Amino acid sequence: MKYTKEEIFTIPNLMGYFRILMIPVFCWLYLSGRFIPAIIVIIVSSVTDLFDGMIARKFNMVTDLGKMLDPVADKLTHAALAVCLAVRYPLMWILIALMAVKEGFMAYRGLTNIKNGRPIEGAELYGKVCTAYLFVMLIVLILFRGLPPTAANLLIGVGILIMAITLCLYINKFRQERKKGAPNGQHH
Numbered sequence: 001m002k003y004t005k006e007e008i009f010t011i012p013n014l015m016g017y018f019r020i021l022m023i024p025v026f027c028w029l030y031l032s033g034r035f036i037p038a039i040i041v042i043i044v045s046s047v048t049d050l051f052d053g054m055i056a057r058k059f060n061m062v063t064d065l066g067k068m069l070d071p072v073a074d075k076l077t078h079a080a081l082a083v084c085l086a087v088r089y090p091l092m093w094i095l096i097a098l099m100a101v102k103e104g105f106m107a108y109r110g111l112t113n114i115k116n117g118r119p120i121e122g123a124e125l126y127g128k129v130c131t132a133y134l135f136v137m138l139i140v141l142i143l144f145r146g147l148p149p150t151a152a153n154l155l156i157g158v159g160i161l162i163m164a165i166t167l168c169l170y171i172n173k174f175r176q177e178r179k180k181g182a183p184n185g186q187h188h
Contacts, residue, residue, distance in 0.1 A: 003063070003064075003065050007063045007064075007065055008065065010056070010061040010063060010066065011052075011055055011059070011061060012052040012053065012055050012056035012061050012062075012063075012066050012070075013052075013061075013063065013065060013066050013069055015048040015049075015051065015052040015055075016052060016066065016069040016070055016072075016073045017069075018045075018048055019045045019048055019049060019073040019077060020072075020073050020076060022041050022044065022045045022077075023076055023077055023080045024080075025041055026038050026041045026042055026045070026077075026080060026081070026084070027080055027083075027084055029041060030084045030142070031084060031087065035142075035145065038142070039142060039143065042081070042139065042142065045077060049070070049073070049074065049077075052066075052070060053070065074131065075103055078099070078131075078134055078135060078138065079096070079099065081138040081142065082095060082096050082099065082138060083096060085138065085141050085142065088141075088145075089141065089149075089152050089153070089156060091153050091156045091157065091160075092156055094156075094160055095156055095159050095160050095163060098160060098163045098164060098167070099134075099163060101167065102163060102166065102167045102170070105167065105170065105171065105174075106170065109170070109174050112174075113177075118177070124169070124170070124173065126165070126166050126169050127166055127170065129162070129166075130162050130163055130165075130166040133158070133159060133162050134159055134162075134163070137155045137156070137158070137159050140155060141155065141156075
């Protein structure tokens, strides 16, 4: 895929690059015990995430690159937050592993759709719910460091459950798509 200079350097895409650059800054601040600046970095990142799509739509700056960049920035941010929190909450490693499996599957699904000439669809409602819960849970664990371990593990456990259900629903949807797309009812 080739992108023009104008597509690469739209304001929303610049905001996406900025979010990706903020990831190591957050990690360094959080892991070095500078929690307030780390929280400020995440707030700034979240605000740019909130506004990049709005700006893209309002000023007709929606690009294919931006459509890929935004979710990649989201997933990288979520993964970085989860890894930083796993230092404090070991149960988080299960969620991280499940997240890697889900995102790997979603990448496979997208590539398969592209290869077969099918459009890449946006996230389903359950995928959006999963992402929203994950983000809120991560922020709660960052903001409320004094949360009792049982409460933290409960939040993480619910995240694991939601992630597992979402993965199963996407796998089922993919299987149905493949059945519909097979010529003469043949299965791949």
